[in-house]
Amino acid sequence: MKRQIPVLLVFVFGVFMIFQYFSPHEYSEWIYKFLMDWIYIIGIFAMALGIWSLIHVSYDKIKNKRHDWGYSVVTLAALFIMMFFGITGFDENGEWGFYFMTQEGLTNPMFRNFFNHILVPIETTMFSLLAFFISSAAYRAFRARNVLATMLLVSALVVMLRFNPYFGEAVGLYMNKIAAWLLNVPNMAAKRAILIGIGLGMVGTALKVVLGIERGYMGKG
Amino acid sequence: MRYILIIFSLILITFSAVIGQVDPVVTDSLAPVPAPPAPVTEVAVSDKANDHGHALIIEWKRSLDDGAGSNAVMLYEIFRSEFPDSAFKMVGSVPLGNERFEDIGTIEKESRDYIPDNTNLYYRVDAVTIDPVVRTSSEVYGPVQSYSNWFHKGRVPVLTAVLIFGALMVYFVSVARKGTELYVRPLAGIAAVDDAIGRATEMGRPILYILGLGTADMISTIASFTILSRVAKQVAEYQTELIVPCYDPIVMTVAQEVVKSSYLDAGHPDNYKEDSVFYITTNQFAYVAAVNGIMLRDLPATNVYMGKFYAESLILAETGAVAGSIQIAGTDEVGQLPFFIVACDYTLIGEELYAASAYLGREPIMLGSLKAQDYAKAAVIVLMILGLLAINVHLNAFIEIFKVVD
Numbered sequence: 001m002k003r004q005i006p007v008l009l010v011f012v013f014g015v016f017m018i019f020q021y022f023s024p025h026e027y028s029e030w031i032y033k034f035l036m037d038w039i040y041i042i043g044i045f046a047m048a049l050g051i052w053s054l055i056h057v058s059y060d061k062i063k064n065k066r067h068d069w070g071y072s073v074v075t076l077a078a079l080f081i082m083m084f085f086g087i088t089g090f091d092e093n094g095e096w097g098f099y100f101m102t103q104e105g106l107t108n109p110m111f112r113n114f115f116n117h118i119l120v121p122i123e124t125t126m127f128s129l130l131a132f133f134i135s136s137a138a139y140r141a142f143r144a145r146n147v148l149a150t151m152l153l154v155s156a157l158v159v160m161l162r163f164n165p166y167f168g169e170a171v172g173l174y175m176n177k178i179a180a181w182l183l184n185v186p187n188m189a190a191k192r193a194i195l196i197g198i199g200l201g202m203v204g205t206a207l208k209v210v211l212g213i214e215r216g217y218m219g220k221g
Numbered sequence: 222m223r224y225i226l227i228i229f230s231l232i233l234i235t236f237s238a239v240i241g242q243v244d245p246v247v248t249d250s251l252a253p254v255p256a257p258p259a260p261v262t263e264v265a266v267s268d269k270a271n272d273h274g275h276a277l278i279i280e281w282k283r284s285l286d287d288g289a290g291s292n293a294v295m296l297y298e299i300f301r302s303e304f305p306d307s308a309f310k311m312v313g314s315v316p317l318g319n320e321r322f323e324d325i326g327t328i329e330k331e332s333r334d335y336i337p338d339n340t341n342l343y344y345r346v347d348a349v350t351i352d353p354v355v356r357t358s359s360e361v362y363g364p365v366q367s368y369s370n371w372f373h374k375g376r377v378p379v380l381t382a383v384l385i386f387g388a389l390m391v392y393f394v395s396v397a398r399k400g401t402e403l404y405v406r407p408l409a410g411i412a413a414v415d416d417a418i419g420r421a422t423e424m425g426r427p428i429l430y431i432l433g434l435g436t437a438d439m440i441s442t443i444a445s446f447t448i449l450s451r452v453a454k455q456v457a458e459y460q461t462e463l464i465v466p467c468y469d470p471i472v473m474t475v476a477q478e479v480v481k482s483s484y485l486d487a488g489h490p491d492n493y494k495e496d497s498v499f500y501i502t503t504n505q506f507a508y509v510a511a512v513n514g515i516m517l518r519d520l521p522a523t524n525v526y527m528g529k530f531y532a533e534s535l536i537l538a539e540t541g542a543v544a545g546s547i548q549i550a551g552t553d554e555v556g557q558l559p560f561f562i563v564a565c566d567y568t569l570i571g572e573e574l575y576a577a578s579a580y581l582g583r584e585p586i587m588l589g590s591l592k593a594q595d596y597a598k599a600a601v602i603v604l605m606i607l608g609l610l611a612i613n614v615h616l617n618a619f620i621e622i623f624k625v626v627d
Contacts, residue, residue: 018383021373021376021379022372022373022376022379022380023370023371023372023373024271024272024273024369024370024373025273025274025369025370025371026273026274026275026328026338026369027369028273028371029273029328030328039438042471043470043471046469046470046471046473046474047470048470049470049473049474049500050467050469050470050473050500051470051500053470053473053499053500054499054500054501054502056496056499057496057499060496067518068518071514119507122506122507122510123504123505123506123507126506126507126509126510126536127506127532129536130532130535130536133535133536133539134535136539137535137538137539137560137563137564138563140563140564141559141562141563191555194555194558194570194571194572195555195571196598196601197571197572197598198553198555198571198572200386200572200594200597200598200601201440201553201571201572201574201575201576201594202440202553202575203383203386204386204390204575204590204591204593204594204597205440205443205444205575206440207386207387207390207590208390208587208590209443213394213586213587213590214443214447214578214587216443216444216446216447216448216449216450216451216479216578217437217443217446217447217475217479218478218479218482
């Protein structure tokens with residue numbers, strides 16, 4: 001019974017989702033919207049579970065003085081500090097208070113300072129690491145170990161160097177044409193072949209889930 | 222006295238003439254009023270097809286003074302009423318040259334734009350000149366009603382394809398159930414999972430499983446759950462440590478259940494640790510920073526990336542490579558595949574991610590569904606070649622069969 005009810009629910013809602021794609025009727029749209037709203041509701045409750053999980057795991061590390069437990073202290077401190085400043089602030093009259101359902105917390109200067117001057121730079125730093133990782137990945141990928149790797153290297157060079165201003169107009173134009181052909185013909189063909197496979201795989205997996213053949217999401221793969 | 226009067230009259234006349242020259246209002250007031258334009262003809266209103274109702278399409282033939290004749294028409298204004306001869310309300314306008322207007326209303330009754338379904342409605346189209354007062358109304362068209370459609374006729378090709386695909390799946394599943402051997406080509410990435418878990422056990426290091434940035438309703442995440450259940454089962458059997466940091470709290474909840482069930486199936490429910498599947502954050506790069514930290518601190522023997530990945534794919538995979546872990550990746554995000562291919566030891570490309578569960582399970586039902594996918598792919602290739610031929614010989618009827626209208 002514990003497994004049959006979820007399978008039955010998945011079947012009913014899965015069939016409805018297929019039906020609603022083919023039925024634009026007002027009632028069908030209304031039920032679809034209603035179900036989508038439920039995703040948000042479940043998401044909000046799940047967020048509480050998620051935060052609890054983070055607190056629990058971090059607290060456990062600190063309590064048992066596990067390896068690198070200091071990072072967990074920073075995690076919890078950051079969580080509670082941001083939470084505190086996010087729900088407190090000053091109203092129009094300059095009076096301090098708690099604001100759970102309004103925007104005052106988000107306009108709190110401390111919240112904004114932490115967000116703009118700590119979180120945003122850290123995020124930007126993480127993203128900028130990508131440039132260096134691309135270089136190291138490209139170095140590995142473009143080593144001319146065999147014929148195919150050499151073709152890849154040459155193609156990549158053509159695609160990259162077409163923007164080089166020192167080649168002159170004539171060479172640049174010629175490289176542009178080769179690069180456009182590489183991107184629009186072999187590259188696009190491979191991309192579309194993968195996309196067709198993905199599309200069919202998605203439909204196949206979705207049908208398997210709806211029909212109860214695939215139950216991996218319940219730990220019964 | 223007579224001379225004084227004459228001089229005064231001359232001054233008055235001169236003054237009037239000067240005033241007349243500098244004041245354009247006097248001249249403008251004498252400008253001719255445009256003549257009413259010819260009315261639009263053949264007004265026709267119909268329900269908008271394949272929609273949720275509350276929408277109608279108004280079509281007409283242009284006024285003879287639109288771009289021709291007196292060239293007086295500037296725009297067309299469309300009016301609607303529930304009565305044939307009164308209470309008309311303007312619902313929109315289109316510039317000259319147009320012959321069509323879609324009156325799309327909302328479903329909400331309280332809204333000003335609400336159009337009632339199954340109610341008699343009347344329409345008229347006014348041809349309007351530069352002077353909004355000067356206009357000519359068409360004849361009133363009606364009654365006409367809007368209504369909801371239960372079936373989207375433009376999506377018949379999709380329905381046909383789904384039905385054929387479903388039938389293929391049912392057929393191959395029944396064939397597989399009868400015991401017919403179905404060949405599935407080896408997937409190196411999946412075959413490597415067993416070795417990778419064995420390696421982790423030998424080294425006494427954990428296995429890191431990343432479900433990606435997808436939400437629980439994405440097919441790639443659902444496929445990833447299936448692979449996770451297999452990995453968790455083997456991990457439970459080998460008694461190795463499993464770490465599953467999650468990006469989405471719903472995914473975390475499902476993943477906890479998946480891992481728990483796998484440990485139970487493997488006969489080691491006591492070894493399951495709830496903290497092995499945990500939530501980090503829904504912030505992309507904060508998540509990456511946390512996972513990279515785990516990779517560099519805990520040095521997992523194996524990193525498995527299965528699911529939806531975006532810009533973080535290379536940051537994760539390169540950090541894993543630096544940490545010296547064996548890396549197996551799989552995603553349906555085409556843009557991220559090259560990054561995984563260069564940074565990981567094995568990569569499942571696109572649909573291989575979905576095939577992995579069938580390959581791992583080796584159950585006839587799953588293999589049957591894979592066969593159906595292969596035949597569907599063959600059908601797509603044949604249809605593409607036929608489409609190519611048809612478009613070159615201008616056989617448009619064949620192309621139209623596959624046209625999907627939204």
